[in-house]
Structure formats: structure tokens, C-alpha cells
Amino acid sequence: MALRELKVCLLGDTGVGKSSIVWRFVEDSFDPNINPTIGASFMTKTVQYQNELHKFLIWDTAGQERFRALAPMYYRGSAAAIIVYDITKEESFQTLKNWVKELRQHGPPNIVVAIAGNKCDLTDAREVPEKEAKDYADSIHAIFVETSAKNAININELFIEISQRIPVTDPSMGAAGKGFKLRRQASESRRSCC
Numbered sequence: 001m002a003l004r005e006l007k008v009c010l011l012g013d014t015g016v017g018k019s020s021i022v023w024r025f026v027e028d029s030f031d032p033n034i035n036p037t038i039g040a041s042f043m044t045k046t047v048q049y050q051n052e053l054h055k056f057l058i059w060d061t062a063g064q065e066r067f068r069a070l071a072p073m074y075y076r077g078s079a080a081a082i083i084v085y086d087i088t089k090e091e092s093f094q095t096l097k098n099w100v101k102e103l104r105q106h107g108p109p110n111i112v113v114a115i116a117g118n119k120c121d122l123t124d125a126r127e128v129p130e131k132e133a134k135d136y137a138d139s140i141h142a143i144f145v146e147t148s149a150k151n152a153i154n155i156n157e158l159f160i161e162i163s164q165r166i167p168v169t170d171p172s173m174g175a176a177g178k179g180f181k182l183r184r185q186a187s188e189s190r191r192s193c194c
């Protein structure tokens, strides 16, 4: 079975839950007392997708302002970027839009963008309507899911959708080495949350 390495980076404000999403995906656990990331952290997880193994090489960046200048080191060369906001913090959604702009200007041209509205377990404190975020994601042809690292909602689905957007390597399919388009249709298999 073919093994493919997919470099993925996570971007977004401090405290939105980037590391918690990675922990849930890689370790299937959640730590309510997790520390803010310093610099960046790296983890891997291999999953089967159709007739391939996808090894996700995950760079979890630090959202604190003082680390902002490091981000290009991690999104450069990434096949996908997961930009995370917190559904209970409108400001974090604005930051997400700035990351989209930065990726457009300086990111790899064919990078797959996935938007994750995290902490969807906190519905009572919601500030960002799901529809607003979904419409925005559709307008930039990004993957969109609302997630909860705490309650393990849509975390695996997020990575499956990224796998779906990466073209197959079978040379007979003609996609090998050609990269892929950011502007492909959004997948329809997404689950809504909460």
C-alpha cells in the first residue's frame, strides 16, 4: 500500500484549541489544562485512506502574537492548512480571515485550506453563527467543519476531508506531480455539529 506524507499546519489565535485538536486526533485525549504552545510542536499520525496510507506530518503553531513571525516556516511546503477559530470568540474569526489573506499572498499556491470552528460544545457562549462561517468558507472554497476537541466532534472528519482533497497518486489517474487546485468543490460529506 502506498504511503504518502502530507504536511499540515495549524494556524489561528492563541487559545482557540489548535493543540487540543491535534491531541484529540493523534492521542484521542483532551487536557483542559493544556499549556499555550511555545514556538511550534510537531506530531504525526498515519491513517488509511482508500488504498493509501496517509501520514500526516502536523505542525501545530503557537498563536501568541510574539510567535507570529515564525508561521511562514510552517505553512511553507504544507499540503494543507487548518485555520482554527473559537466559535465563542468573534475576534478569533477575524484573525482567521487575516490568515487566509496571508496564505493567499505568501502560502503555497495549491494549499488546501480547512476552517475549523472549534469549541462547538459551548453553544450557549456562541458568538460566530455557523452559517456565517460556512458561507465564508464556501466563498474561498475551503473545507469547513465545526469541531469540539473536548467532545471529539468532527476531529477525524476534518482530516478525512483533507485526505479527500489531496489527489490520488495513481499515475494512471493523471494527477501525479501536478499538485491540486485550491478551488475544488467543497466536499459534501461534512457533518454538522451541536
Ligand SMILES: Nc1nc2c(ncn2[C@@H]2O[C@H](COP(=O)(O)OP(=O)(O)OP(=O)(O)O)[C@@H](O)[C@H]2O)c(=O)[nH]1
Pocket: 012, 013, 014, 015, 016, 017, 018, 019, 020, 021, 031, 032, 033, 034, 035, 036, 037, 038, 061, 062, 063, 064, 118, 119, 120, 121, 122, 147, 148, 149, 150, 151
Ligand atoms: N470547551 C472546550 N474547550 C476547549 C476545546 N478545545 C480546547 N479547549 C480549551 O481551550 C484552551 C486552549 O486550548 P489550546 O489547545 O492550548 O489552544 P491553542 O490554539 O493551541 O493555543 P496556543 O498554543 O497558545 O496557540 C484550553 O483550556 C483547552 O482545554 C473544546 O473543543 N471545547
Ligand SMILES: [Mg+2]
Pocket: 018, 019, 020, 035, 036, 037, 060, 061, 062, 063
Ligand atoms: Mg497550542
